Amino acid sequence: MFSTLEVVTTVVVGLMVGVEFSVAFIMNRMLDALPEDSGQLGHAHGGRMLGALMPFWYIGSLVLIAIWAVAGWHRDGAGLVATATGLLMLSVVMSILLLVPINNRNRTWTPENRPADWKEQLSRWNRYHYLRVAVIVAAFTLLVTALV
Structure with a gap:
């Protein structure tokens, strides 16, 4: 039973890391390369979609x-798992304090109502997101290391 918990947790966290990595290094670059207002509209739509899903994924992974x-x-690797837990907690706090406020604004923007500094706000969100990705990659690495 414990082995099942280890595998399920590692898969759930690993998939979350993959999605967030893809957003940071693939999706955002694709959206930014789109013509005219398409990229901003894509960012807003992504903010709505992932903004609805990711809180459950982050909290579920943390649980x-x-x-x-x-x-x-009492098992080998317990310190690694405890540290990974702390890192996931940090990622949740970072999300709530840094990323969610920007995302909540971004997901309502259209070309007609977006603020003048919308690009700077998205850039700030991206910088925070890169940091969060680094934190969750470190947590995932610790989990995998604890398994071996």
């Missing part, structure tokens, strides 16, 4: 990894 950390405290 799974916390259960692993508690249930496996």
Whole structure:
């Protein structure tokens, strides 16, 4: 049963990392390359879609990894899992304090109502997102290391 928890948690966190990595290094570059207002509209739509899904994914991942950390405290790799739990907690705090406020504004923007500094706000969101991706990649790496 514990092995199932380890595998499910690692897969759930790994998929989340993959999505966030893709947003940072693939999707945003694709959207930014679109002509005229298409990129901004794509960012807004992505903000609505992922903004609805990712809170559940982040919190679900955090719950799974916390259960692993508690249930496996006596096992090898427990310190790695505990550290990964702390990193995922940090990513949730970063999301709430830094990324969500920008995303909540961005997802309502259209070419008619977007603020003059919309590009700067998206750039700030991207910088915070790169940092969050680094944090969750580190957490995922610790989880995988704990498995081996």
